[in-house]
Amino acid sequence: MKKLAIILILLVAPLATSAQGFFDAYEDEKDVTAVVVTKNMFKLLAKIDIESDDPEVQEYMNLVNNLENIKIFITENPATGKRMAGDVEAYISKNKSLSELMRVKDDGQNIKFYSKEGKNENFVSELLMFLEGSMDGKDGTVIMSITGNIDLKQVSKLTKDLNVPGTEGLKKLDKKN
Template structure:
C-alpha cells in the first residue's frame, strides 16, 4: 500500500508543493515512506516542451510552474502514527491554516484538509492533508501530504479525484470558503 501512496503522489506531481520543516524528521525515519519533491524538479518539468494545444495539458503546465514543493510521509507503524498525530496537532495549532473539510469514510479513514489562503478564492498557498487510517483496513495507516506554491484548488481536486487519491472525491465537491 505504501508503494501505491507514493505512485499516487507522483501522479499528483503537477499539482502540489512545499512541506513544513515540522515534518522533515520523518524523511529518514524507520517505518516511514517519504517522498520530497523540490521546486527545482517542478521547474524542470515546466521546461519540458509539450507541443499540445490541449487545454488540460496547458493547465497542468501552468500549475507546475507555480509549485514550490511536495512532501509526503506514510507509515503503518502505530508509534510513528502517534508522533505524526502529535506533530500535526501542534502544526495546526501554530499555523495560519484554515480547515477546508473533514471526511470520515465508510472504511474508517479520517481525512482532514487545510489550506493557507492564497491570491484569490480559488488559489491557496498551501494545501495540507492528514489521513488517519483504520487499523483494521488495508489502506495506508497515516499519511501527511503538504503542497505549497500558488495552487489552483480546482485543478488539484480534479487530479486527486481522477487518480483516486484518498479524499479526492470529497475535495472535488469543495471550494475555498465553504
C-alpha cells in the first residue's frame, strides 16, 4: 500500500492543491493518503501548449479541461475505513441525484461506482468510486470523487494514469458506452 501511495503521490504531487468538500476531513488524517486536484490545476494544464495531431491526446486534454476536481483518499486503517464507509453512505443518501452505476466484487475487492447525471447519457457531473478490500495484498479503503463535465468514455484513461486502486472496473464501464 505504501508503494501505491508513493506512486500515486509522485504521479499527482505536482497537481495537488487544497479543496473543500464532503470528504475533505480525511485530508488531514495521518493514516490517510490524500490527493486533491482542483480546477485551478486543470486551468493550468489547459494553458500547456500541446501540439499534437493525435486524437487520443486531444480527447485527454478535452477531458482534463472539463474537470472541476479529483479527490482520492486511501487508508489501510480499519477504523478509518469504517468511518469512510459511513461517510460515503451518508453522502449518497444526502445526494439523491447520485445513482449507482455498477458494483464489482472481485479478487477480494468490493467496488461501487455512483454518478450524477450530466449533459447527456455519455457524460456525468460527478463520478464517485468506493472500494473496500485487498489492495497490494493489504486490506484498505479508497474513496475517489471526480466532478466536472465528465466523459465516461475517457475517464478510465485518466484514473489508469493516476493508478487509482479499483478503477479497473471503469474499463468495464467504458466498454459499455
